[in-house]
Amino acid sequence: MRLQLPNPGLEDRILSHEELDKLETEEAGSGDRPKWDNKTQYMLTCVGFCVGLGNVWRFPYLCQSHGGGAFMIPFLILLVLEGVPLLHLEFAIGQRLRKGSLGVWSTIHPYLAGVGIASMFVSLMISLYYNTIMAWVMWYLFNSFQETLPWSQCPLNYNLTGLVSECEQSSPVDYFWYRETLNSTPDIGENGGLQWWMVLCLVSAWAVLYICIIRGIETTGKAVYVTSTLPYVVLSIFLIRGLTLKGSLSGVVFLFTPNLTELTNPTTWLDAGAQVFYSFSIAFGGLISFSSYNSVHNNCEQDAVIISAVNGFTSVYAATVIYTIIGFRATERFDNCLGGNILVLLNTFDLPEGNVTESNYDQVLQSLNGTHPEVIQGLNLKTCDLNTFLSEGVEGTGLAFIVFTEAITKMPASPVWSVLFFIMLFCLGLSSMFGNIEGVLVPLQDLGVFPKSWPKESTTGITCVLCCIVGLIFVQGSGNYWLSLFDSYGGSIPLLIIAFCEMVGVVYLYGIDRFNDDIEFMIGHKPNLFWQITWRFVSPAIMLVIFVFYFITKVTETLLYKTWNPESENFPTLEEKPYPAWIYVIIFILAGIPSLAVPGTALFRLCCDLI
C-alpha cells in the first residue's frame, strides 16, 4: 500500500501519454517550445551546469582535509545514493511535464508553486554573485597578457625607495588580490565605493553571458561546445605540465593518502553529502528546464547516470591536477625556506658555499647549536616542514587567486599558464551560469512578468542588465564580504529545503506509481528496485539529515567574517570580526525568503481558494 497524498485534478493539469506522443510527432517543425539541435548539446549543457568552479576549488580541499583517499568512500557512496536519484528525478519530471521549474511544480499541485518560486529566488541570488566571480576571473585573464605577471612582484612605493609596505608584509599575490583587484575595505560596513576596473570587468562578464544566452538554448547549445569541453583540455595540459614539475608527485601522494579514521567523523560524511548535493546543481530549476526541451522518449535514466559519472570523474581529475601544482608550490616554498636558513647559517659562520646542503642541514644545525647556542637562537631560523606547506591547501577564491597564481609565477612561461588557467575557470563558471540564468528566465516567463509578444532577445537583455546593476554591490570595496555572505546563506539552506520538497512532492504528491508509469512510457522499462528505494526512502532521509545538521551548524555558529586589515596586529593573517547587527536582517532575507516562499505560497493559494 503506497503512501499517496490526495491530489485532485492532477489528470486535468498534465498531458496524457497519448497527447505527449501526438505532440512529439506534430512538433516536428518549430513549435512553441525550443528544442535541442542534438543530444550532444543537451549532454554538454548539463555537464557544463554540473561541472563548475566547485569541482576545482572545493572538492580538492575537502578531499585533502578529510583523509585524502578515504574521502572517496563517503563521496562515492553519497554520489550513488543521493546525487544520481535526485538527478534522475529532475530529468524525468522535466521531460514528462515539459515545463520549467515553476510550471512543473504548479502542475503537480497548485500549492507546490512555492517550490518553483523558491528555486527562482535562489537561482537569481546565485546568478548575481556568481557572475562577479566571473568578473574577477576576467580581470586576472586580462592581466595575464603581460610578460611579467603583475602579481609576481611587489610594486615600488611612492618615492621609489622600497616596496609598498602592505605588499612587503604580506606577499605580492595577496597584495594584488586584496588591494589591486578588490581594493578591500577593512569592514563590511565601509563600502569603499565602486571600483571602476571591476565595474568594467563585471559589464564584460554580463556581456559575454548575454551573447551566449541571447536566443535561449539556440545560442547556448552552440556555446557549450566550447565552454564544456575546453576545461577538460586545459586540465589535461596542466596535468602533463604539472607532472613534469619538481614536487608534484608529493602533492598527489598527500592528496590521496588515505586516513581511514576520518570516516568515523560525522563531519566528513556531512561535507561529502553537501559537496555531492551542491556539485550537482540540483534544486536550481535549470536542469528541469533543460530536460523539458528533450523529446519525450529520451533515455533520461542513462543521462542521469552518465552525467553523475562525468561529474564525479571530473572532481577527482581536477583534484589531481590541482594538487600536482600545489605539490610543486609547496616544494618550492620548502626549498626557499630551507635555502634561506642555509644562507643565514653560511653567512653567519662564514662557511664555504656547498658545505651545508639540504641533506646535512639538520646535522650541521645540531653541531652548531652545540658549539654556539646563543648565536643560533639569535638567528630566528624558521622551521621548514613540507607537510605544513602542503596542508596550507586553501579552498575557494583563495585557491584560485592566491595559491594557484603564486604557483604559476614560479613556472617558466607563466603568462601562457595563467591565460590557460583563467580561461578554464571562465568556461567552467560560464557554463554553470547558463543553468543559473535558465532557472531565472523560465520562471519569469511562466509568471508572465514579460509580455509574451516581446522577443526572447529583449527579455534576456533586460534580465542581464538588471542583474548587472544589482551586482554592483559586489564590486564595491566591501564586495568580497557581501559575496561570501550571499554564498554562505543564500545558496545553502534554501536549496536543501527545495530538494527535500521536490522529492516529497514527486514521490508522494504526484505519486510514485504514476511516476513509474511515466518513466516506463518514456524510456521503455520501469525503474528498478534501486530507484524505488532511493526515491522513496533513502534520498529524502539523507537530505533531511544534511539539512538538520547544516541548519544547526549555521544557527549555532558565531557569525564572524575574515577581513583584510593592514592595520591589524596579526597582519597578514586575516582578521576575524563579528558581523554588525543589521547583517542579520540581510541574512534573514537571503535564507529566509526563499525558504518561506514554499509554505508561504501554499498558504496564499489556500486563502485564495477559501475566499
Place this chain on the structure above:
Amino acid sequence: MLVWILFLLCQVGAPALAQDLCQRDAPNGYKVRISLKTALGEDAYEWNQSEMFFFQATMAFAMRRHFQMETYNVDNIILCVQTSRVSFWFVVTSPDNTTMLIPKADVEKAVRMSRHRINNAFLLSDRTLEFLGIYPTLAAPVNPDTPPWLIVFGVVIGAVCAGIIALLVSSLLQKRRKEKGMTEDGQDEEDMQVKGVENGINLDGTYNRGFTDDDRFTKL
C-alpha cells in the same frame, strides 16, 4: 744608511700599517660577500688570488670613474679578513696619501655608480655580489601609457558587442523575412485549398500543378 733602514722599515711596516687600516668592522670599510655557486652553479670559477686582484682592479676603476681626477691604483684597495664563504673586507686609501682612508660615503657613491659594471665583471648580480650596507637601487618601474589589461578588455568587449549587434540584426531580418513570407504564403495557401477540395475529398499532400485543369480558364 738611515734612509735605507727607514725604507726597509717602511716596506715591512707598510703591510702592517695596511693591516691596521683594513680590519673587520673597519669604520671606513665595507664587507663584500660573494656567492659563486648560487650564481653560476656548475660554471662557477674558483676564487683565488687572481680573482682578488681583479676585484682590486675593478674597485680602482670604480673609484677612478667616480672621482674622475684622481688616479687610483690597485694598491689603493686593501683587502683583508678573507673567509672561505667567500667574504672579505676592503678599505680604499687615497692615492696621494696611503695612510688616509677614503670615507665610507664616497666609496658607497663610487660603488653605486659602477655597480652594474662591477657585477658584470664577475658574472654576478646584486644578490650574489653583496656589498653589505650598500643596498641595490631598485629598477624604476616601466609604466606603459595604457595598462595592458585595458587593451585586452577593449578587444574582448568590442568582439562581444559586434557579436550581439550581429545576432540582433540577423534575428530582426529573419523576423521581417518571415512576415513577408507569411503574406505571400497566405495567398498560395488559399489557392491550394480551393483547388484541393475536389469532389468533397480533402487532398492531403502537396498540390501538383502539373495536373491542373488549365482548360477551365481557356474556354474557347
